[in-house]
Amino acid sequence: MVTPNIEQYLNIRTTSSPRFSPDGRSIAFLWNITGTTQIWQIDQNGSWPTQLTFLNEPVRGFDFHPLKHEIIFSVDQGGNEQTQLFRLFGTSGNTDHGIGDGWEVTDLTKRPDAVHTFGAFSHDGKRIAYTATRENPSRFDVYVQEWNPKAQPQRLCEGPGGYLSVLGFSPNDRYLLLRHLESNFNQNLFLLDVATAKLTLLTPHDGDVQFEHATWLPDGQSILCTTTSGGGDFPAIASIAIQSKKLVVLQNLDHEVDGLSLSKSGKISALLLNRDGQSELQLQHRESGKKIPIPKIPLSVISNLEISPDESQVVVSLSGPQHANNIYRFSIGQNDNPSLHQLTFAGQAGLSTSRFTVPKLIHYPSFDGKKIPAWYYPAADASPNQPRPVIVYPHGGPESQTRPQFNALFEFFVKSGYGVLAPNVRGSSGYGTEYLNADNVRKRMDSVKDLAHAAYWLREQREVDPKRLAVYGGSYGGFMVLAAVTGYPDLWAAGINVVGIANFVTFLEKTGAYRRAHREREYGSLETDREFLVQISPIHQVDRIRCPMMVIHGANDPRVPVGEAEQIVAALRERKIPVEYLRYEDEGHGLAKLKNRLDCYPKMVRFLDRFVKNRETTNDPKN
Template sequence: MSKKQDESELLSFLNAKGAYQPRKIGKSTDFTFLANLTGRPQVWMLDKHGEVSSFHELKDRVLQVYHSPSGKHTVLASDFEGNEKQQFFLTSDNGKTIEDLVISPEHFHQFGGWSPDESRITYASNRRNPGYFDIFTLNIETKEEVTVFESQTNCTPLTWTADGKRIIFTYAVSNIDNQLHILDIESGKTTPIGDVNIPARYHSVQLTKDNMSGYVVTDEGRDTLAIAKFELKKPDSLDFIYKSERWDIEEVKISVDEQYLAFSLNEGGSSQLGIYSLRKNTVTNIKDLPVGVYQSLQWLTDRELLVGVTSSTLPGDIWKVDIIDDKSERLTNIGVSPEVSHLWVEPELCHFSSFDGLEVPYFLYGKKSANQPVMLYIHGGPESQIRNEYNPVIQYLAAQGYAVAAPNVRGSMGYGREYVQLDDVRKRMDSVADVNYLVEDLVSTHQADRDRVGIMGRSYGGFMVLAAITHYPKVWSAAVDIVGISHFRTFLENTGPWRRRLREQEYGSLEHDSDFFEEIAPLNHTEKIQVPLLIFHGKNDTRVPVSEAEQLTKDLESQGKNVELIIFEDEGHQTEKLENHVLMNKKTVEFMDQWLDK
């Protein structure tokens, strides 16, 4: 295959599109969804013929869509060149015209929902102080803005109660834990949901129309996330109604007639869709859906659900599920890529035993023969998880003859509370040791070529790459760091104030752990690096400042090491623009081809 043909095939992998985040419009069965069909994510819908049509196109990417209860109004959330500082825009004619609604470009905004009568929205913003998020309401007609709650941390409104008098909001406690509180708008009084004395996660709040009770996903007093019920009159007491001792509940959504709870269960990186009958207290598992990850559950009718589905061989599409007959229908076909989909491969779910006997899971793509070159792909977070989802770089590397291993090392989400805390603070390097043991497993169990092992990762995964090549320098042949952390001290000093406070719960604090930061910092061990290093970073990154890449590159260049830094001037923490996405992944594959010498 010629070089030109190689580039054409790579573009086919990278240009694969997906539809995600379905949002029902009012009481109709119409819905919008997001898709990157034009170079950046925008809002789309299906017309009466089932064809995709534009809802409205903004200048920059659309991050979220919020339809009012009747569907008359819609708020679109967008940022500027990847900086994640969401601004809100309003349309009241199904996207035909749009107006600025909440605009303060230097500040973050987090949407919290429409009031039941649709006259107001609520949101949080850090306008008063960069490190504090306060809660506001805004009348969409008069544009009157009212501060209804001031906080000393990061809080986000989630939903209004049915009487429109209260707002439920989440209050960040640590990098993973939060609290839920009910805010009385008139008095300013707050009441907690659940036991605030027990560290826990809470999300996916669903309230009943009678203003009496609600449901929430939480791990209060448990290892895994489960579904609990609470009463609004006594919300501190939770009654668990459905749980799995091994896996986390991901999302829950109450049906229109309030007879069912639809939920997704994360089983080792793939989803199971379940329907819990509130009347019978029984669970039915839906089988007629493709294996993959299910997101953004939306009830269309009393018996029909919208589900966003993605998998390793599906970039993303929207399905409709009949819960009574257990039948599904694919509504969009944006994830269809006939020119390249025949090359996509399903991963094998594997496990290895790490240095202390901990069983660590990983997905293995493209394993074909002995002595293959192998790439390790490390996820970010660290409280994230490699899922059974489409990744164009992994798929392309597998198609080119690489075996690709994507692990969920200790500290990853999806395996319970105990597992996610195994790398906290001074246990940080245990997760890096997991990566080293993964290589040993790939060599011994899957006959990977020990002399042709590459590693790449994004964000915290970028730190893992840098830590691996400095603390285990002889293992690797090439490395790619994307928006990674080179020193936790400088990262914490330069990241956003509100993010710093939460990140210190995971990484350690500047006050108490600076000695440990110095001990493990890749920036302090650059003389050990023996492999070529390719670095990417976004100039507008508000999470991991671009200075993390610049200081590392400068140090390596002063030593004459093989390093290349590419800064995207119009990107943030994510790489959204098509031309940048293509350049980054093309360079990555060419880089690995060069240094892994296939």
């Protein structure tokens, strides 16, 4: 078998986040072809795209002005997540394809020490609303600002602490709809009067209730959202009247919701369901309830969807195991068999992605009999006569989910003779409220047991070498790696921790101030659960680690500060445990820049080849 070139796989490009221009004639999107994600635009029928931003840092997100071909976008520095908002507008007028042959970028917020999260334009296009930590790093306040480069922000209200976001202006621009995230399993919706700054709670409730995907209905008297207020394991679609606060359930669902949106007029609704990690799209006419035909979509995940202003087209960002993330378009209302047209061709780096591996959805038993879903990628040449090493990949979050999306790194490992198993341990999203909450606080280590049982399942597969299992994960997945190699040291030949938590006490003390309360709801409070947090922190169990380790971290990480990596690396070195440490000075919570990925991942491959693929089948880390 020819050894693949990791650099070639890393040079596969992706596009995402399609947005229709106000006149519907062009589509802007994000593309990482330059090595950092920038904004590009393309004619809706397909043409060579035009690059709109030329920055050294990746663009985090963007939106169109509702009436003019102008764009607001957000950028941070070196991954520090202190995002600033910028205005992109043409200096030589607009064309049929959008911005003309010259454009200008203006900094609207000018506070690089604060986080700014864009919310919405007013419908008349005169104002923007956003939340920011300008006054206090522990909370997001609500701001309104005129849409011109010289305008100053007006603070409308102080936030309740932690995450607060603007979801949109009411149709008459009188109110702002806000969402407060107390935790991933408990949220509230608020109404803010723009003129009086009066704040009204729309969703009073007891216990933990989710309110997600909220949007204004066209009459401006109600909002549409998904909620678990009915007590079911999966959310329901509901409306909430803004005056009476009355909640009416419109449709009960039997799967998680990835998205709920309306067309500009509100006549068409789009619902994205998550069925065992796969996306299911439903479109319908709201008044009649009649379903709108959609194209046949292969095994994939839809991450973005938008309906054109004239309601004739839909664009989606589509990713599957055999097709990298690209943007597709289809027409609605014209025939009963619409077809899917690919708009962007991000770049396959000369690889035949149609030959990439389609993973198997398996369910393995855990310690308490619970069936844990996982995606399994067998090594390309594995067989009972030629058992191969396997990399176990716990996702971050914890409330995330590994799904059958395009993953060039997984495919590289498969072609290089490794299998990959990506379990969605308890605490993962996508499987209902009970499963989501099954690892909260004192149940934290049950998810680590699930990870160990993934290894036990692998050891029973005849095509797997049970002595050559590695565990690799990032963020919360990095904690899972450290918890696995300390809690179950005999299972692993090597571990790779990317931006992971080593010490829950120092993590909670030093994570971004606005994140602390939200994270304490998930992991436990420093005030009431400190002893437990110390007990489960891998830093205090380093003596149990027997396998070689690799630790990767960005110096500017505001979520899991780089001190978490420094602690675990120092402890490993003191105990003479083999450890390779990669620190990137211009990165934050993960690696966003191609140059750093091209440096990091070849080193990761060499590490795995040395300590996993080519090691003797013994638990002695010296071999």
